[in-house]
Amino acid sequence: MTTSVHQAEKLEIHVREALDDLCKRFSENAIGGGWHPRPGEYHRTRDLKTIREDGHRTLIHQLRDWSDSSTPVEALTCLWLRTWALWDESLAYHTLRVVQKVAEDFVDSHESADEWQRRAMLAMRDAMSLINMDADVFKQINLSSAEGLKQAATKAVESTATIESALNDLGSPSLADSDRTKRLKEDLDHIAGTAHQNHVFYKALACAAEALIEFERWLAVAPRHGSADGRPGPASSNLPSSPGRRELLNSVNDAIGAFRSARRSLGDLILERSEPWEQLLTEILEIIESESADVFVPRRVQIRYCYPFAVGRELGPDDEISRRPEQLVKNDFDKALKCLGISAKEPEPLTATEFFTRGPGHYGGVRVELQSISFRNFRDPHLAGVDGGFDLQDCRVWLDLSEIGNHCLCIEPAPLSAPLPHLVYRAVRAGSPFSLGETVVLRRRGSGTEPSSEDADAAWDDLHLFSQDVIAALAYWYLDPSNHGAGDGRAKRHSRESAKTSPPDADPSGTDSDPRTRQFERGHLHEVVVVRTDKPLGREPEKIAHVLDGAVGGKILLRSIQRGATTLEEWVRYPPLPKKSAQDLKLPIEGIPEMGLAGDWCAHTGETTVFGIVAAPSWQSDAWVEAAQFVSSWTPLLRLWNKRLQYAVEEDPLAPDHSKGKRAQAVGKHINMTKVRTDITNTADTLRQIERRVRLHLMQIRAEDLCATMAHRRFLDQLLEMGGLNRLQSELDAQLEAAERLTDWLEERIRRNADDRRQFLLGVIAAFTLFGVAAFLSLANETHMHQSLGFIELHEGVWEDWLVLGLFLVFAGYIFFFFGGPDWVRRTYRRLRKSRTLAEDGSINGD
Structure with missing residues (x-):
């Protein structure tokens, strides 16, 4: 058995x-x-x-x-x-x-x-x-x-x-x-x-x-x-x-x-x-x-799927990549995305809008249009060709690469005309990792009168995997120094380091499978939805929330739906908005007093920002969408800096989880290894450099001149607060303070090490002085310089020896204490006592 x-x-x-x-x-x-x-x-x-x-x-x-x-x-x-x-x-x-x-x-x-x-x-x-x-x-x-x-x-x-x-x-x-x-x-x-x-x-x-x-x-x-x-x-x-x-x-x-x-x-x-x-x-x-059930069917719905990411530029002190991502040219993007079969158009400066101030030091950058894509099976068979049915063909795909560092891959299908609730629900879910089966296919551009066609081999299971591959391919290519004219030595050294730190059995889902993963961060999907209605849902946020909460399908815009579904039409079972009291609703909806008109509103659910518009031109609503995209794209950049701080702190040679070899040789408060002292200095410099860059980015987020007007600045602050960026910034500020304290401690450690080395040199000088005194005493003995000092009688060749011996003992004690002698004695004593106790216990058990 x-x-x-x-x-x-x-x-x-x-x-x-x-x-x-x-x-x-x-x-x-x-x-x-x-x-x-x-x-x-x-x-x-x-x-x-x-x-x-x-x-x-x-x-x-x-x-x-x-x-x-x-x-x-x-x-x-x-x-x-x-x-x-x-x-x-x-x-x-x-x-x-x-x-x-x-x-x-x-x-x-x-x-x-x-x-x-x-x-x-x-x-x-x-x-x-x-x-x-x-x-x-x-x-x-x-x-x-x-x-x-x-x-x-x-x-x-x-x-x-x-x-x-x-x-x-x-x-x-x-x-x-x-x-x-x-x-x-x-x-x-x-x-x-x-x-x-x-x-x-x-x-x-x-x-x-x-x-x-x-x-x-x-x-x-x-x-x-x-x-x-x-x-x-x-x-x-x-x-x-x-x-x-x-x-x-x-x-x-x-x-x-x-x-x-x-x-x-x-x-x-x-x-x-x-x-x-x-x-x-x-x-x-x-x-x-119910006799009073109304179905919420907006006049038009526009959805933009935003996949934010951030890419660092430094691979090490000797591998500085001089070009920023927004300085790449068309040939660079074609090479980076060649492994996916994707081609790019010529990069163009970010188009001017009514929201951000353009120019160096502000929100400048480039936009790179990529091949369009299409969804398969993204239509409702029994409503095809009927009001409410739609077909997402030839979705626009582009990269927004900003000078500040908050980049974004954007995908935008054609607007949906009078979509029914289950179609809005399906469209909003399409970008999440759970919608496997919404096949994404590249569209090949035709020549002349030839229509575009689909490449069956260049297809993905859903938008999430497509975006993941595009971002990873671009980031890995960009972070390879050999793609930027770096010398062969740098490229070979980088390849060797990659091979050392990327074992064959490394988990591809982990962040340690390739050292370049430390230099880029991919954010979660954020969807910006613009909902247009024929008339205002209400004049106040409370009224608008009440209407959406009561209409069939209205709750879709007020809830996060990026998770696995338990049933079809799950939006039917969404609970009503929570109430503080019988008259007061706790609202996810806010008005847009700075920018909008009567009846315009905004809602944020964590993964989705929804703008409700009654009548506004596209150039105005585009500015709102751009602001929401800007807010969502900051999360991966802040996470990247957070990760850099974490890695920099982990490189501390005195940290408890650091290499045991260095730790064992860094005894007490004295460091007797040149490499450890160098590591401490490098860690402090790295932390200072990261701290300076992080604070620079935080200043750029908070700068008043980032936006075209103060009204735009206040509207951006409203979106930042709704998106939880203020909380993330507060957490990063707290980590920066901790990093500052660690940096100060490391610098104090460096100063102490320098003082200890200086004291050691003074001891050596004192030793040479001791030998000079000994020579003088020898000369005094040869010249019979021995007299009485009070009641002490100095004898020839005796008092000189005792004086030299005393000075030598003082010097030996100094050396003993400088190199941690008492600690060594205590450890040796504890080991001897422990071994004696074990021997006695063994003899007792043997008896």
Whole structure:
């Protein structure tokens, strides 16, 4: 029994390690991939294809080894269980597909004389598809696609029934070891039970998806708030079989009944997944039955996806990169992004707006237009071509590189015309790491009358991965000194240092996989949304908040939605705004007294800044969007400086977590190593330099002449406060004060070391003086200079010796105390006493 348990545990460890390695290859060990992917490890279709092929070869070879050490069915069962556990922990879509393909190829190529083994292998091959079906269902939920969810759930209902039947028909396995037979039977029963529970859940989910499709159609014909006259648009009459209120109520009630009937068959885990759906449908039922429910449908919505980042320039004291990012030319950007197949246009100065002051020392810089991109599947199938449907093709992509250092990759699709709530919700979610499946494809520019086309190989799973690759490729290229005309010596030295600090097995999601990751920082997505309505929602923030809070779909603009979704139309279940009292709302909405007009408003949710506009020209609203982008782009720059301070402090040779070798040689308050003294000096200089640059950047943020007018400056301060930048600046100020104290301490340490060395030199001089006194006394003895001093009789050759001996003892004591003699004596005494105690304890125990 012990041997079989040990073999099972060993097999589980091998499978877990293989899956973890495959996840790391795809950068799926973290949501959204590694924060800073290593050079060459990007997320395009062609890159993933290479990783998928390599992973397939490795895993199928490992699966054959595992089956040889156990049995094929045991190996497949263990692989299924560990893959299902992996899916519970991460969004490993590509890893799951590789595992399923490996299982299919393994079973198809394996020949077994045992009939039961063969049938069990075929059943486990089909069971592997259950994990990918569940992943597809979850993907459609996060894509907010009711039509896609209906198709995925319907397909899963049929497949899970087949899988459950095949597993139940296997009967009991017959292995030589009874313990292994029992364990295998339990595992197969567990997989069959999982298939059964998911079958019941998917069946109810398909009913819910059908009801939600009809709900979305009903939204198009329901009374509106935000559009002209509060009536549906003229195209709503073209809706295919728009459901009436009664038919919709029946559909929603049927879906609720399906989930309630499924409760008896569901375990705790699946039941937790189904309960939010039942609650969602119940709240939709209340909306449909309400006589006063208005759907918030703005006249037009413009969304800008902002991916901020910051790049440092110094790689070391000898590797100064002279050019700033905004000083690069078109050829530089083409070289930097060549690895992704992306081309750039000629950089142009940042266009003048009404907001910022342009020019050296202010908010100057360049804008670099990149190839446009398009979304696939980013439309609602049952509303295509109807009022509210939209197609995000040819989205603009550009880089804003500022002289201050707060850079940003921006993506902006065409404005949405009268979008319904679920379409606004899907558009706002599109830039988050959870919307895997919103495929991003590069658009190739046509020549002459030829239209632009899509490059299928240059595609990404979502906007998040696309932005991550663009920023990383640009940063890695920029931070390589050889790309800036640096000498071969510098480039080779940098390559050697990179090789030393980047081991082959380094985690690509970590910040230590490449030393250049210390020199750039990628920020989180920030979305700037401009919502235009036909008339003001209210004159005061309280009234505007009340209208949005009460309208169907209005809460989408008041909540952060960058997280995994539990259901479709999750925005229906958003709670009302919290209240301080019965009359007073705690508002996320503020007016724009300095810049806006009556009815204009602004809301900030952390990851989104929303501007509500009734009537304003684009050049005015563009200034607001630019200010919001400016605020969001400061976070990575502040984090970069924070990281630099952290690394500089960690380089302190006297810090507790520093190298034990240096620490051991830095005894007490005396430093007897030249290198340690040099490190202390360099650390102090580095901290002073970083402190000066950070304070310079903070002064630039707070400068009054950054903006065109004081009204713009006050509006920017309002956005900074809403975005939490003041808190980040306060935290950075506190760290700067701590760094100043550390710098002062290091400088005091340097001064003490200099004083100690000076005292040592004085001691040496005193020693030479002692030898001069000895020579004088020798001369006095030779000339018989010995007399009486009071009651002391000086004898020839005696008093001189005692005097010399006394002076020597004084000098020896000085040397003893200077080099930490008392500390050495105390340590030696403690070691001797400890060894004596241990010896005595040993003798007692021996007796």
